[in-house]
Amino acid sequence: MSTIYIKENLNELAAIINKNSSIFVIIDNNLKPYCNHFSQFNTIWLNTSENLKTLDTVAELTGKLLEAGTDRSSFIIGIGGGITTDITGFVASTYKRGVKFGFVPTTLLAQVDASIGGKNGVNYNSYKNIIGTINQPEWIYICPQMLSTLNPREFKAGVAEVLKTFILFDKEYYSIAVDYFSKLEQILEDRGSYAPDGEFYRLPLLTEIIGKCAQYKSAVVERDEFERGERRMLNLGHTFAHAIEKICGEACSAGSNQGGIMHGEAVSIGMVLAARVSGRMGMASEEFVNRVEHDLKSVGLPVAVPANPATGEEISIAMLLEALKKDKKVNGEYINFIIPQDLGNVKDIRILIKELEDLACDLC
Ligand SMILES: NC(=O)c1ccc[n+]([C@@H]2O[C@H](COP(=O)([O-])OP(=O)(O)OC[C@H]3O[C@@H](n4cnc5c(N)ncnc54)[C@H](O)[C@@H]3O)[C@@H](O)[C@H]2O)c1
Numbered sequence: 001m002s003t004i005y006i007k008e009n010l011n012e013l014a015a016i017i018n019k020n021s022s023i024f025v026i027i028d029n030n031l032k033p034y035c036n037h038f039s040q041f042n043t044i045w046l047n048t049s050e051n052l053k054t055l056d057t058v059a060e061l062t063g064k065l066l067e068a069g070t071d072r073s074s075f076i077i078g079i080g081g082g083i084t085t086d087i088t089g090f091v092a093s094t095y096k097r098g099v100k101f102g103f104v105p106t107t108l109l110a111q112v113d114a115s116i117g118g119k120n121g122v123n124y125n126s127y128k129n130i131i132g133t134i135n136q137p138e139w140i141y142i143c144p145q146m147l148s149t150l151n152p153r154e155f156k157a158g159v160a161e162v163l164k165t166f167i168l169f170d171k172e173y174y175s176i177a178v179d180y181f182s183k184l185e186q187i188l189e190d191r192g193s194y195a196p197d198g199e200f201y202r203l204p205l206l207t208e209i210i211g212k213c214a215q216y217k218s219a220v221v222e223r224d225e226f227e228r229g230e231r232r233m234l235n236l237g238h239t240f241a242h243a244i245e246k247i248c249g250e251a252c253s254a255g256s257n258q259g260g261i262m263h264g265e266a267v268s269i270g271m272v273l274a275a276r277v278s279g280r281m282g283m284a285s286e287e288f289v290n291r292v293e294h295d296l297k298s299v300g301l302p303v304a305v306p307a308n309p310a311t312g313e314e315i316s317i318a319m320l321l322e323a324l325k326k327d328k329k330v331n332g333e334y335i336n337f338i339i340p341q342d343l344g345n346v347k348d349i350r351i352l353i354k355e356l357e358d359l360a361c362d363l364c
C-alpha cells in the first residue's frame, strides 16, 4: 500500500523524493504558483478538463516521457487534482509496462479521495473512467496549505467527500468537521475567501481532518482493494449523485458560476436523498435525516435536487431513477444502494429498483 504523508506545507517533499532515480513531474497547468518547488525536475505541464482525460492525452504524455528518456527505473510524480492524478497513475502504470509513481494531490477531493486507492484511468467518449488500472502509488504527499489557491466551489465539492467519509466511519470527527467547515463557510461569506491572508483558519485542524479522511480511505482500500465488498460503502450518496450528474451535466472545473453540477455537490444531494430513503425504510431516525441535511447546508453545500440547468425543468425522482437504471451499479431488476442509518452505521443493501421508486417517489 502507499505511504501517506500529511504535511502542512511542501517543505518536506524534497526529502521524500528518491534522488537516485530520474524524476519526471506531470503537473496541472493551474499550479504555476508552486513551480519553484519542482523546478529542479523534468516537468510536463498538463491542461486539465474531463474532455482531456483521454487516451490521446495518455499517448501525448507517453511521447513526452520517451523524448525525455524516461526508463523503467524512473519515477513519475503527478501533481494536481483528481484529473491529473488519474491520468498520471495510468500513464505511469502503462509506460514500459509500469514505472513507479507518487502523487501530490492539490484539490480537497483529490487529497481525501481521488489520489488514494490506486484507481487510475481515463474517459472514453461519454464513459467516465472506463479505461484504467488498479495500481497503487508509492506515496501520496498531502499538503492542505495548497488548497488556499483553490476555487471555493471546488473546495466545497471536496467537503462533501470529507463528510461522507465521517458519516461512514467516525461520529466524533463528523462533528468536528461540520463545526470546522461551517466556520470556514462563514469566513468565505464574510471575507470572500477561505484563506483571506493566504493562511487557513486553524490549518493544523484542517490538516488533521484531511489526514483522518485519507487514512480511512486508505484502510478500506487495503482491506478491499478490488471493491468486492467494503469499498462499495464509499459510494454513499453516489447512486443518486451519478443520476443527478447525468441529467444536469457536469460543471467544468474551476469556474465558480458555470452551469451543471460538480461531483461533490451531487454527492451532497445524493447523501440527503439516501438518508431520506433510509428514514422511509424505518432504518434511520428523523433526527439523523434532518441533521445530515442541516449540516450539509451549513457547510455551504446544496441539499436539494436543482432544476435542469439546460432546460429549467424540475427534476423528479422518476427522472433520476430512469437515469439511474443506466448506471453501472444497476444489476437487472436490483440496485446496490448504500443506506446510512446513523453516524458510523451504514449498510450496503440490494434493493429492487421498483421498491426504491416507491420509497423515493415524492422525495424531491
Ligand atoms: N481515482 C479515484 O479513485 C477517483 C475518485 C474520485 C474522483 N476521481 C476523478 O477525479 C477527477 C476530479 O478531481 P478534482 O475535483 O480534483 O478535479 P480537477 O483535477 O479537475 O481539479 C479541479 C480544478 O482545480 C484546479 N486546481 C487543482 N489544484 C489546485 C490548487 N491547489 N489551486 C488552484 N487550482 C487548483 C485544476 O486545475 C482544475 O481546474 C474526476 O476526473 C474524477 O473521475 C477519481
Ligand SMILES: [Zn+2]
Binding pocket: 113, 161, 238, 263, 267
Ligand atoms: Zn465521489
